[in-house]
Amino acid sequence: MKHDRPRAGRTASAWLLIFMLSLPAFLPACSPREAEARRIVLSCDIAGEPFVSAAQTAEITVMWLAGGVYVALDPRTVRWTVEASYVSAKAWARSDRTLLNGLYWGKSAPSLSASENDRSKMEGTPPTGVRAFLTDIVGERKVTVKAVTTIGGQTYEATTEVHFGPGPLAAFAGPPHGASTWREAVKACGGTWDVDMSGYYQPQTRLPTEEQLYAVAGRSRYGAAHAAGWRDDAYGSGFFLYWTGKACGDGDDQDVRIISLYDGAVEWYYYLMKDWYHWYPDSADGAPVVVCVP
Incomplete structure (x- = not known):
């Protein structure tokens, strides 16, 4: 006599198949x-x-x-x-x-x-x-x-x-601004000067040294001052003229060192006739600029 398999067994198998088909496919992936x-x-x-x-x-x-x-x-x-x-x-x-x-x-x-x-x-x-x-x-x-x-x-x-x-810019207290005379530059920086101007650098002026200005000048010293947007002269020719704290002379005969930041090698003394003498912005070389040190 032929016997059929219990229907419940076939139902369980079917459910097992459905469950297996419903599982997600496990593809290679990073956790x-x-x-x-x-x-x-x-x-x-x-x-x-x-x-x-x-x-x-x-x-x-x-x-x-x-x-x-x-x-x-x-x-x-x-x-x-x-x-x-x-x-x-x-x-x-x-x-x-x-x-x-x-x-x-x-x-x-x-x-x-x-x-x-x-x-x-x-x-x-x-x-x-x-x-x-x-x-x-x-x-x-x-x-x-x-x-x-x-x-x-x-x-x-x-x-x-x-x-x-x-x-090299860290040597300076802030950005530069105009100053037509050396004494005006010293006052702008909150400094003082020695009456006996022997030609040495005067730190109490709070004006920079030549070396500090050379370090931000152009050419072989790369020109950090130019990158930082320091003031150019009136004609934009690249001649930055900056006061230093170095002066010499007495009475009406006083020389003050001014540095050009064009190439870091140009330097000269400027002859001050009187304290009231100003270097005007329309002069051939443009007006001098002051930048202070702390």
Whole structure:
């Protein structure tokens, strides 16, 4: 006699089949923890140290971090950008502290001999590869740098902050302004002068030394003053004439050292006939400028 299987058994099998078909397909994928571990990482070799010369160069490196292990990237896939910049130097004279003047891709900076226009974009071609070099001539600057790469069809990006330390501009108390006579310049800085002008630098004037001005001049010293937007002469020819705290002579015969920031090498003494004598802005060389030191 033929016996049928219990209907309940067939029903249980059917339910089991339906349940198995309803399970999600388990495709190869990273778990959230694994996905988080797979990322690119940036490192920088400077962290706000003072300049040792007229410029400071940061080296930023990107690595691929997978499962706690650093793996070298294909340099052809990496692209770099500067996302933001902020200058906190007191002697920065431009109205916008986020401008990029004085910041350049590469290991060196061009030498400036006149004030730049405001720069809101990086000049030159951004680097490619796993290392990027960024050079600053201003100092006291924070820069946000981003690297982007593509791995297995997926885009990864990371940012880091580069902190440039105090540069040659840090020697000054603020941006410059006009002063037609040396005594006017001293008073503007809240300083005093010695009646016996023996030709030595007088720190009580609160005017800069020659060396401090040379350090921000153009040509071989790169020109931080020009990057920072320090005042040019009336004709825009690049001749910045700045008072120093060095004077000599007595009575009506007094010589005061004035420095041109055009190329950092021009210097001369200016003959002061009387205290009331002024160097007028319409003179051939433009009016002198004062910048104070703390």
